[in-house]
Every structure is written in C-alpha cells, then in structure tokens.
Amino acid sequence: MEKMSQAEIRSELTIAQQQGTLVEIYNLGSDDSFDVGFVIAMDHLYVLMLVIDWDGKLNCLMVTRLSSVDRVRSNTDYLTTVTAKSKVARENGYFDIWHLQHFLQTHDFNGKPLLMTLLKDSAENHLPVVIGTNKYKGRDDFEGIITVIS
Template sequence: MTAIQGQLQTAQHQHQLVEVYGFNDPEMFDIGYVVGIDDEFVLLLGHDWDGKINGLTAMRLSRITKVVVDDDYLITLKYKADVAREYDYYDRWELTQQAATTDYVTDGIFPQLLNQVFNQQQALVIGTNQYNGSDEFQGFITELNAWSLTMHYFNSHDLSSVWEYRVPLEEIEYLRCFGYQAAQTERIFERVFHLPKGVMKNEE
C-alpha cells in the first residue's frame, strides 16, 4: 500500500472531507468524501465550491500527487455544506444513498462505474493522460468494450456538431458522472443537438 492509499483509506474510515491533487498542478484538485478504493482507482463523492454534492468522481491512484484532509479551504467548504443541507440543495441527485448502497469496489471501481454509466446512458466527463488534465470531454458513451470506449462529446467553443472520440481505457485518468456537470451536458445534447438521453448507445 502506498502512502496516498493509506491517507485515502484513513479519510474513508474517519469520514473526512479531502482534497485530492493530480497532474502535479496545485490548481487541479477534486474535493469529496472517499466512497471506495481499489488497486487502481479511488471513488469520491465529489463536492463543488458551493458545498453541494457534484457527482461521483473516479481518479486513477497513480496520478494522485497529494491528499489534504485539514486546511482552511476544507473548513470553509464544510460550512457551505451546512448551508446547502439547511436549504435542501446539498444532494440533489441523492448520491449519498447511491454511494452507500452500491458496491463499486468488488468488481473494480472504474469498470463498474463505466458500465453503470453506459447501461443507464448517463452523461459523463473524462480526462485523459494525453492532455495531462488540461482538457476534458463531456458527453455520452456510444460503445464500450474491455479495452476502449467511444463517446460523443461537445465542444463549448464550437457547437456546430457533436464530435466523436475513441480512447483506450488505460489512458483515462478520471471519470465524473451523476452530478450538475453531467446534467448540464445532457441538457446541451437535448436542446442544441436534439439528441435525448438513450439514442446514442450502440447496441451492437
């Protein structure tokens, strides 16, 4: 077990909110509670800067450079989360219950989450090692096998078309789903491209 894995396991057992840094970039980090850890990925119940739950995020352990469990940023976020709970916008998609009742670890966090997203035709966000975290792709998986996935995604700066991207699974460094970003992606596909959820999945 690495030191990073040890920190994440402790945070999970003690239910600590954590900052998880990757790509050696001090500005690039995710925040959340640790849902599970396997040999390759950690799964976070992600939170945004407003203190509300913003989806599930799977991050490749080999890309994580630092874990922080106690700083002023997290203290601030905890108070914001208190406000979100008080005014009933903390967990819009009831992901706390989903994370508590779904076994993401036994069959592997990454394949389990990918299959769930694909089978339910949920929108997702992925980041790859090709772009070293500087770019991410928002869209829907159209094809999925044991080695790669193909997705249709949109470019916020060019809405002339839906684009296609095929990527080996080993190149994916993080995956985010079931949150505000996924819901926004779904709405853009519906309103701009007239592609409602479920029509893009290749059933072959």
C-alpha cells in the first residue's frame, strides 16, 4: 500500500472523529501491523485514539505522532469483524473493563497538547504507560509508571 500524504491522513482522521467510526492506523512501516480504534482528539503533532483489540474490547488510550503515520484505512473487512466482536463484548459485559469510556467523559483533550496532558495525568494518578520510539518501530516498548515530569 502506498503512503498517504499528511494532509490526507489528517483529513481521514478528522472524518473518523466527526463520524465516530473505527479506523486502522499504520505507523510501523508494515502492512501487517496496525492499530484499530476511535479518534478522540488531535493536536498539531499527535492523534489520541481509543484502541480496540482483536476481541472487540477497549484496550487502551494511544497517542501517536501524526508524522509517523503512513496511512489510515476505514471500512475494511477487518474493521467490520472488530465491530461485530465489539457488539458481542458489549452484550456480555466485557467491552470496557478498564473503564476508559468513563475516563474520557471526565477528561477534555480538545485544544490541549495531547501527549503532555496524558503524561501529566498518568504521573498524577500513578497510571502505567507504554512508550514506543521511532527508533525501534514497535520492536521495543518501554513500560512503567512516570514519577516526575520536568
């Protein structure tokens, strides 16, 4: 698949946010590896997504640098499958075991620097974070609790 322009990526993400639709975000340089979720907010550098795993459950909040995104896809067979699995997860009470929807209802990210806002909140509330770097492209993530932001 060809890489999209940054203008196309921003446009697709904006449409997905406005319509509340699932998207696939490719940012690891591979057609085989992508993240699936709902676009919650964007600033000039990052996109915040509510990520859904293969089982149709809400998995995490993810901040991705927009310049690292190669392409965005919507209305795929994979997304149709994840949507169906999400319906089953909702019906059986395991869709949002981490209470991410409540978290999003009590936090406003619009007009704020996404990465710093989430890092500060994680530090203040002793929440775990996973940080990936452009250098390792998903091969090495750093996990832990942030204790100080300077």
